[in-house]
Amino acid sequence: MSLLSVEGLGIAFGGVRAVHDVGLTVAPGEIVSIIGPNGAGKTTLFNMISGVYLPGAGRVRLDGEDVTGMAPHLLARRGLSRTFQNLQIFPAMSVLENAATGFHLRERGALLADLLALPGARRRSAGALDGARDLLARVGLDRAADREAGELSYGALKRLEIARALATAPRLLLLDEPAAGCNAVETEEIDRLIAGMAQSGIAILLVEHDMKLVMRISTHIVVLDHGEKIAEGDPATVSRHPDVIAAYLGAPVAVEGAAHADG
Numbered sequence: 001m002s003l004l005s006v007e008g009l010g011i012a013f014g015g016v017r018a019v020h021d022v023g024l025t026v027a028p029g030e031i032v033s034i035i036g037p038n039g040a041g042k043t044t045l046f047n048m049i050s051g052v053y054l055p056g057a058g059r060v061r062l063d064g065e066d067v068t069g070m071a072p073h074l075l076a077r078r079g080l081s082r083t084f085q086n087l088q089i090f091p092a093m094s095v096l097e098n099a100a101t102g103f104h105l106r107e108r109g110a111l112l113a114d115l116l117a118l119p120g121a122r123r124r125s126a127g128a129l130d131g132a133r134d135l136l137a138r139v140g141l142d143r144a145a146d147r148e149a150g151e152l153s154y155g156a157l158k159r160l161e162i163a164r165a166l167a168t169a170p171r172l173l174l175l176d177e178p179a180a181g182c183n184a185v186e187t188e189e190i191d192r193l194i195a196g197m198a199q200s201g202i203a204i205l206l207v208e209h210d211m212k213l214v215m216r217i218s219t220h221i222v223v224l225d226h227g228e229k230i231a232e233g234d235p236a237t238v239s240r241h242p243d244v245i246a247a248y249l250g251a252p253v254a255v256e257g258a259a260h261a262d263g
């Protein structure tokens, strides 16, 4: 059964349809990727699912419950967490402290209370730092815990962002371009991390331009162009779809193990 179910989602900005009538589902352990050219509406779709934008049309359901337009911290309590295309890291804070901020994403105002050292902040922070150490181990950054975040490589920063998103123990994780700007080795680390999270039962929704990564790890791919879904299916099907090649890929993309998929 699907954990996330999106139906007929749409939004317009100043009369321009950024996303129109898009539907998709994600089940626990699945990796569903959204691909398409720049401006196709991928991040806007993410923003509607994660409560950043109120959709102009359509429904978002988590476990069958209508959560359309619900605030991000309330969605986090229900098990939805996300990362952003642009890193949201505090470079002057330690890696550990950055990971610990993730524990406050469920509580509106908690992060500000901590920064202002309001009552309860000290107790909450101690617990968050313990939890943050576990998260850093999960993404392979435990040995960098005490370094300043600003000193990390780009790939490590991307993993730190994922660690922070994991702090809310998500059942559904939205990853916006986790491999953007990463080199081949860093991309492989992200690849393993995403596959591992899916194996642990987390439902993953991914926006990513690295087609090798997408074709390797996706269970299902949804293709957007000009805000509309133009194709969907497994990697082998999507990578050879004529409309997808015309709108985005330019040429068929090799998919491991799919050489004889035509039968």
Ligand SMILES: Nc1ncnc2c1ncn2[C@@H]1O[C@H](COP(=O)(O)OP(=O)(O)OP(=O)(O)O)[C@@H](O)[C@H]1O
Pocket: 013, 018, 036, 037, 038, 039, 040, 041, 042, 043, 044, 045
């Ligand atoms: N807040 C906004 N106000 C006005 N227009 C917006 C806003 N957000 C997105 N758009 C427009 O909506 C369309 C879809 O943008 P979006 O960022 O979702 O595309 P994308 O597929 O994520 O692109 P990219 O791959 O470059 O990140 C674009 O035409 C964009 O200019």
